[in-house]
Amino acid sequence: xxxxxxxxxxxxxxxxxxxxxxxxxxxxxxxxxxxxxxxxxxxxxxxxxxxxxxxxxxxxxxxxxxxxxxxxxxxxxxxxxxxxxxxxxxxxxxxxxxxxxxxxxxxxxxxxxxxxxxxxxxxxxxxxxxxxxxxxxxxxxxxxxxxxxxxxxxxxxxxxxxxxxxxxxxxxxxxxxxxxxxxxxxxxxxxxxxxxxxxxxxxxxxxxxxxxxxxxxxxxxxxxxxxxxxxxxxxxxxxxxxxxxxxxxxxxxxxxxxxxxxxxxxxxxxxxxxxxxxxxxxxxxxxxxxxxxxxxxxxxxxxxxxxxxxxxxxxxxxxxxxxxxxxxxxxxxxxxx
Numbered sequence: 001x002x003x004x005x006x007x008x009x010x011x012x013x014x015x016x017x018x019x020x021x022x023x024x025x026x027x028x029x030x031x032x033x034x035x036x037x038x039x040x041x042x043x044x045x046x047x048x049x050x051x052x053x054x055x056x057x058x059x060x061x062x063x064x065x066x067x068x069x070x071x072x073x074x075x076x077x078x079x080x081x082x083x084x085x086x087x088x089x090x091x092x093x094x095x096x097x098x099x100x101x102x103x104x105x106x107x108x109x110x111x112x113x114x115x116x117x118x119x120x121x122x123x124x125x126x127x128x129x130x131x132x133x134x135x136x137x138x139x140x141x142x143x144x145x146x147x148x149x150x151x152x153x154x155x156x157x158x159x160x161x162x163x164x165x166x167x168x169x170x171x172x173x174x175x176x177x178x179x180x181x182x183x184x185x186x187x188x189x190x191x192x193x194x195x196x197x198x199x200x201x202x203x204x205x206x207x208x209x210x211x212x213x214x215x216x217x218x219x220x221x222x223x224x225x226x227x228x229x230x231x232x233x234x235x236x237x238x239x240x241x242x243x244x245x246x247x248x249x250x251x252x253x254x255x256x257x258x259x260x261x262x263x264x265x266x267x268x269x270x271x272x273x274x275x276x277x278x279x280x281x282x283x284x285x286x287x288x289x290x291x292x293x294x295x296x297x298x299x300x301x302x303x304x305x306x307x308x309x310x311x312x313x314x315x316x317x318x319x320x321x322x323x324x325x326x327x328x329x330x331x332x333x334x335x336x337x
Contacts, residue, residue, distance in 0.1 A: 012062075019058050026051040045235030052227045052273065056146050057220060061212055063142040068211025070101050072204040083121045083129070088172050089165075091125035096164040099132030100157075113309055117184055124172015131322060132164035135297040139219060143272040148279075155333070160293065163325040170321050179314035222270035233277035253287045254330035258323050261294030271295050285337045290330030297322060 018025075029050055030036050036043035083095055116126040136157055145153040199207075275288050298319055306315060 015058060015062060019055070022051060022055055041235045045231040048234045049227055049231040052147070052230070053224060056143055056223055056227065056273070057216070059142045059146040060139065060219070060223070061216055063138050064215045065208040065212050067101065067138040068208035068215075069204050071211070072199065072207040083116065083119070083125055088122060088124055089169055091122060092128040092165045092168045092172070095121075095125045095129040095168065096132040096136075096161050099129045099164065100136045100161075113306070114184060117180070122172055123177055123180065124168045124170070126168075127171045127318065128164045128168025131167055131297060132161060134299070134302070135164065135293060136160040137296075139215070140272065140292075140296060143223075147272065147276045152285075156289070159289070159329045159333075160297075163293070163297075163322060163329065167318075167321045167325050171317065174317065176314050176317060179311040179317075181309050181311065184309050219270075223273070226270040226273035230273035230277035233274070234280060237277070237281045250287075253284070254290050254327050254334065257287050257291035257330070258294040258327050261291045262298045262319065262323065263300055284334050286330040286332065286334030289333055290326050293326045293329070294323065297326070 026047060030043060030047045031038060034046070036046065082098065083091060113126060113130065116129070117123070141153050141157060144156050271292055275292050278288050279285065303315055303319070306318075310318075
């Protein structure tokens with residue numbers, strides 16, 4: 001039997017033991033080992049930091065591992081085959097769901113876009129994938145689950161998929177193919193000739209471990225920085241301070257948060273711990289959710305990369321449609337909650 005298959009249950013048991021005893025361990029470090037007094041700004045900030053960093057990294061590791069295994073069934077080639085020839089709306093739904101489990105980053109935006117178009121995937125369906133893949137990613141989901149609970153994580157996934165589906169559907173209905181650079185439709189790739197690789201379950205386990213090495217190694221710094229900023233806000237920003245300009249009463253807070261978020265570049269690992277601290281200080285859920293989504297889904301580097309295959313009219317339409325969907329989501333959740 002593969003040694004890794006034996007070690008995984010042991011690792012899971014250790015993971016569970018550390019996770020369920022994290023509060024006790026943190027209290028011991030902050031109040032007994034360091035000797036800080038409970039209730040002060042400093043002890044509150046340090047307790048927040050020491051507790052959240054291992055908590056988030058533990059959650060991130062297990063989720064990335066599982067998603068890495070799932071992704072081994074969804075190569076870019078198989079994804080293109082699944083989406084090829086699909087009609088609007090059904091194709092938008094399928095593309096959005098596949099975007100959640102398919103590897104994607106800004107640097108792969110152009111190869112994926114070219115492969116989809118060459119495979120006959122409609123433009124609107126392609127955009128549903130390009131929106132869902134960065135927005136509804138495992139890092140964002142695990143951080144939201146760990147920091148806010150399953151309800152908030154479910155809200156995020158549901159609204160993210162809704163925006164991806166309907167934004168792609170609208171873009172498809174507008175008939176904007178003329179704003180794709182002409183050379184895109186002339187290029188031919190060999191993507192359709194690539195034969196699917198059959199791998200064993202043990203090899204899929206290796207894929208999960210590889211995903212942990214790649215993703216966690218890439219984002220852990222952002223996790224620590226984001227939690228450090230959140231810890232400062234948590235400990236030192238006065239209660240309800242954020243409510244004055246990010247609360248429900250400030251109607252302009254949602255569009256302003258989207259406008260601020262669009263040109264920013266961060267990832268879920270860096271932005272969500274800050275979101276947690278903002279909510280604790282009086283910012284409304286809808287406003288903060290809109291800010292987070294605009295940062296993750298409309299990143300400036302991705303827009304710059306896509307400029308190589310899309311004309312400015314289509315990029316502006318993309319930003320406008322997605323931005324509007326994010327704002328409507330923000331207003332809706334401010335109204336409900």
